[in-house]
Structure formats: structure tokens, C-alpha cells
Amino acid sequence: MTTTITSEKKQPKQGMLDNVMRQFNNAADIIELNKNIRKILEVTNSEFIVHFPVRMDNGEVEIFTGYRVQHNNALGPYKGGLRYHPTVDIDAARALAMWMTWKTSLAGLPYGGAKGGIQLDPTKYSQDELQRITRRFTYALGDNIGPELDIPAPDVNTNAQTMAWILDTYMSTKSPNERSKNLHVVTGKPIGAGGSEGRDRATGYGVYLTIKFWAESKNTDLKGKKFIVQGFGNVGYWAAYFLEREGAVLTAVQDAYGSIHNDQGISTENLMAYTKANKGSILGFAGASPMDNGDFFSLDCDICIPAALGNQITVKNAHTIKAGLIAEGANGPTDVQAEEILLQRGVDIIPDILCNSGGVIGSYFEWLQNRNGEIWTLEEVLDKLEKKMRESYFKVAQKAKSKKVDMRTAAFIIAIERLEETYVQRGIFP
Numbered sequence: 001m002t003t004t005i006t007s008e009k010k011q012p013k014q015g016m017l018d019n020v021m022r023q024f025n026n027a028a029d030i031i032e033l034n035k036n037i038r039k040i041l042e043v044t045n046s047e048f049i050v051h052f053p054v055r056m057d058n059g060e061v062e063i064f065t066g067y068r069v070q071h072n073n074a075l076g077p078y079k080g081g082l083r084y085h086p087t088v089d090i091d092a093a094r095a096l097a098m099w100m101t102w103k104t105s106l107a108g109l110p111y112g113g114a115k116g117g118i119q120l121d122p123t124k125y126s127q128d129e130l131q132r133i134t135r136r137f138t139y140a141l142g143d144n145i146g147p148e149l150d151i152p153a154p155d156v157n158t159n160a161q162t163m164a165w166i167l168d169t170y171m172s173t174k175s176p177n178e179r180s181k182n183l184h185v186v187t188g189k190p191i192g193a194g195g196s197e198g199r200d201r202a203t204g205y206g207v208y209l210t211i212k213f214w215a216e217s218k219n220t221d222l223k224g225k226k227f228i229v230q231g232f233g234n235v236g237y238w239a240a241y242f243l244e245r246e247g248a249v250l251t252a253v254q255d256a257y258g259s260i261h262n263d264q265g266i267s268t269e270n271l272m273a274y275t276k277a278n279k280g281s282i283l284g285f286a287g288a289s290p291m292d293n294g295d296f297f298s299l300d301c302d303i304c305i306p307a308a309l310g311n312q313i314t315v316k317n318a319h320t321i322k323a324g325l326i327a328e329g330a331n332g333p334t335d336v337q338a339e340e341i342l343l344q345r346g347v348d349i350i351p352d353i354l355c356n357s358g359g360v361i362g363s364y365f366e367w368l369q370n371r372n373g374e375i376w377t378l379e380e381v382l383d384k385l386e387k388k389m390r391e392s393y394f395k396v397a398q399k400a401k402s403k404k405v406d407m408r409t410a411a412f413i414i415a416i417e418r419l420e421e422t423y424v425q426r427g428i429f430p
């Protein structure tokens with residue numbers, strides 16, 4: 001099934017899809033992208049919507065809806081995470097799949113872009129139920145995913161365990177002789193199930209690295225800088241952990257349950273230990289005071305790291321942000337109008353497709369190891385990741401300077417130009 005995404009002029013809808021289309025069109029206009037290639041990149045290649053039944057612990061059967069959108073595979077197999085959240089729908093999956101295409105292209109990976117997930121609130125289900133839901137979703141997707149076709153990974157509310165269930169289910173559909181050739185059908189697996197050292201922290205480490213490169217280019221030190229983090233999951237925690245090790249001070253955190261604040265500093269390790277014992281919630285942590293969610297983004301700080309959901313920084317709060325840098329750990333946290341306000345106010349933004357690209361780069365390393373029968377050390381993985389992220393960061397900074405555009409537009413230009421070159425070289429649109 002192929003579905004057309006209409007451009008923002010035809011579809012004046014707010015949300016992540018509107019955002020990514022505006023970002024794409026802005027960069028495509030600047031480089032006067034070949035109109036035929038533009039037509040291709042404006043649409044998704046394939047979209048799968050599956051409804052599947054799962055038996056709950058109480059014996060009742062519930063029907064779930066899952067999505068997988070494959071945006072583009074000109075550069076290689078589709079790649080991108082799976083999200084379990086009530087906001088997952090076809091438009092969210094389309095937007096997130098498109099961001100993956102730009103992200104993998106920018107990072108110079110041999111991948112295209114995809115994303116998907118299940119529309120559900122995982123807090124309402126037991127671990128056993130989540131396992132059955134994940135396995136039935138994997139059967140429903142069937143051979144529309146695959147190690148050389150489309151490779152899922154963790155995203156919001158999915159993790160290494162989810163990937164292990166997918167791997168196990170997918171492998172069970174293959175003949176015994178084929179099973180070991182399918183280890184790279186998902187990345188972000190537990191180490192014992194074929195995962196890579198360092199993939200757990202790769203996204204947050206990458207967020208930290210881009211902030212470090214920003215500081216380098218501004219000739220400033222991260223020591224003593226105050227930062228706030230929205231989302232204290234995989235990305236938010238690891239970003240905070242590495243920044244804290246550099247001497248920066250975490251002063252506030254917001255998650256799905258509420259917000260906490262301590263100007264003297266919040267220990268990332270203590271907070272993580274607390275949330276693990278507190279069903280994932282930061283609320284009640286003794287090392288900080290609760291605060292209103294509405295005041296979170298306007299807190300006095302140097303660096304703001306949105307690492308939760310999309311469309312969090314909007315025209316409603318962009319004027320109040322005090323941070324001089326926004327490092328986008330999340331996908332699509334800043335909407336286009338908010339970005340205009342922030343740029344006018346001189347706030348720097350490290351865009352998502354650069355800032356959080358450590359995750360998919362880490363996934364690429366896992367995929368390569370599985371494919372080649374190799375096992376790399378944590379040190380090797382983090383070294384290679386730093387090298388790749390440094391290259392991407394300064395390429396974007398250089399492009400922003402030469403084209404006199406902001407970092408996001410520069411990142412999009414690099415990503416789109418790589419895709420354009422591929423199509424032109426293949427001779428499809430001479």
C-alpha cells in the first residue's frame with residue numbers, strides 16, 4: 001500500500017507531520033531540489049496498519065492497532081524505532097519515519113527511514129501481556145520487516161526486552177538453518193541476545209557529545225552549566241548522566257507524571273534508582289521539590305534537553321525559555337513557529353536529526369556486528385560513535401555557515417542532498 005502525504009499547503013494540520021513537512025519543504029526550497037525527487041521524498045513508500053487480537057491476563061481478548069511506515073529506502077534498508085504510546089497513529093508514524101530518513105542520510109549510514117508502534121498505554125498492561133502483544137504484533141507484521149528490509153529498534157516505552165521478544169518471534173517463523181542469519185532483524189537487543197555494548201546509552205551519549213561540540217565551538221566550558229531535562233527514560237537519563245560527569249548540573253526534570261526541581265543539583269544516578277523503584281515516576285524523589293509542569297520550560301538554566309515527545313516547545317512557551325541552547329534528544333520536540341521565535345531570540349538549537357542520531361548510529365554498529373559475526377567492546381563502540389558524531393556535527397555547523405541558515409535547515413540540506421545525489425546517479429531522474 002502506498003499513500004501520499006500532502007504538502008503543508010494542502011494540509012494545514014498542526015502536529016509532527018505538519019512540522020516535518022515544513023522542515024523538509026524549507027530546505028528543499030533553498031537548494032531548489034529537483035521537482036521529481038521532491039515528489040518521491042514527499043510520500044511514504046509503504047504503510048502497514050495491523051489489527052490483532054491478544055488474550056489479556058483476565059481471559060478477555062483485546063484488539064490492538066499497530067503501525068509500521070516505511071518512508072524511503074534509496075540509501076539502504078528501512079530503519080527506525082517502535083513506540084508504544086496512546087498518541088501513536090498513522091500521521092505520527094509517517095512523521096517519525098520521515099525524520100528517520102533524514103537522520104540516517106545525515107549520519108552517512110546505509111539506511112532509509114521507517115517508524116511504527118502500537119497505540120496503547122503500556123502502564124495499563126502486565127509484562128506478560130506486553131510480551132503477548134509484542135509477539136502478536138511481530139506475527140502481524142510478518143515479512144514486512146527483515147534484517148535486510150526493515151529493522152526496528154527501541155523508542156518510547158519499548159526497550160531491549162521488547163526487541164528480544166520481536167527477535168525470538170521473528171526467528172520462530174524461519175527454518176532452523178535460517179535463524180542465525182536473522183539476528184539483525186532488530187537492534188537495541190539485550191547483549192545476551194545479540195545486542196551491542198553501548199547501544200543502551202548511544203542516544204544519550206550522542207546528545208551529550210553534540211552539546212560538548214557546541215561548547216567547543218562557543219569556546220565555553222560545560223562545568224557548572226545548569227541543564228534541565230524533559231523525559232527521564234533512555235535518552236534523558238543517559239544524556240544527563242554524561243553531562244553530569246562533565247561537571248554540568250541537572251536542576252530540573254519532567255516526566256509523564258510531573259516535574260521536580262532543585263537548583264543545587266539532582267543526582268542522575270539517585271534519581272534513576274528512585275524511578276526504577278517507583279514504577280518509572282520521578283515524583284516523590286527526596287532530592288528535589290515538585291513544581292508545576294507549566295513552569296518547567298521557563299526555568300532559569302543554560303541548556304534545555306527535551307527528551308520525551310514531539311511538539312513540546314510551541315508558541316505558547318517559546319517566549320519564556322531562558323536556556324541559551326536547546327538540544328533535541330526527542331524527535332520533533334520543537335514546532336516550526338516556536339523555532340522561529342527561538343532563533344530570533346538568539347537561542348541555539350541542535351536539531352533532533354543530528355542531536356539524537358547516536359541511537360541509530362549505535363544500532364548500525366549492532367547490525368554490522370551481527371551481520372559480520374563480530375563483538376566489539378564498549379570502548380570501541382563509544383569511540384566510533386564519537387568520531388561519527390563529531391563528523392556530522394561539524395559538517396552541519398559548516399553548512400549552516402556557508403548557506404547562512406540555522407542548524408536544522410543545514411542538517412536537512414545535507415540529508416536531502418545525499419538522497420538527491422543517489423537518485424541522480426542511479427539515472428532515474430537525469
Ligand SMILES: NC(=O)C1=CN([C@@H]2O[C@H](COP(=O)(O)OP(=O)(O)OC[C@H]3O[C@@H](n4cnc5c(N)ncnc54)[C@H](O)[C@@H]3O)[C@@H](O)[C@H]2O)C=CC1
Nearest residue numbers: 155156157203231232233234235255256308330331356359
Ligand atoms: N531510544 C532511542 O534510542 C531513541 C529515542 N529517541 C527519541 O527520544 C525520545 C525519548 O525516547 P526514550 O528515552 O527512548 O523513551 P523512554 O520511554 O525510555 O522515556 C520516555 C520518557 O519521557 C517521559 N514522558 C512521556 N510523556 C511525557 C510527557 N507528556 N511530558 C513529559 N515527559 C513525558 C516518560 O515518563 C519517560 O521518562 C522520543 O522522542 C524518541 O523518539 C530518538 C532517538 C533514539
Ligand SMILES: O=C(O)CCC(=O)C(=O)O
Nearest residue numbers: 080081153155359360363
Ligand atoms: O536505533 C534505531 O534504529 C532508531 C532509533 C530511533 O527510533 C530514532 O532515532 O528515532
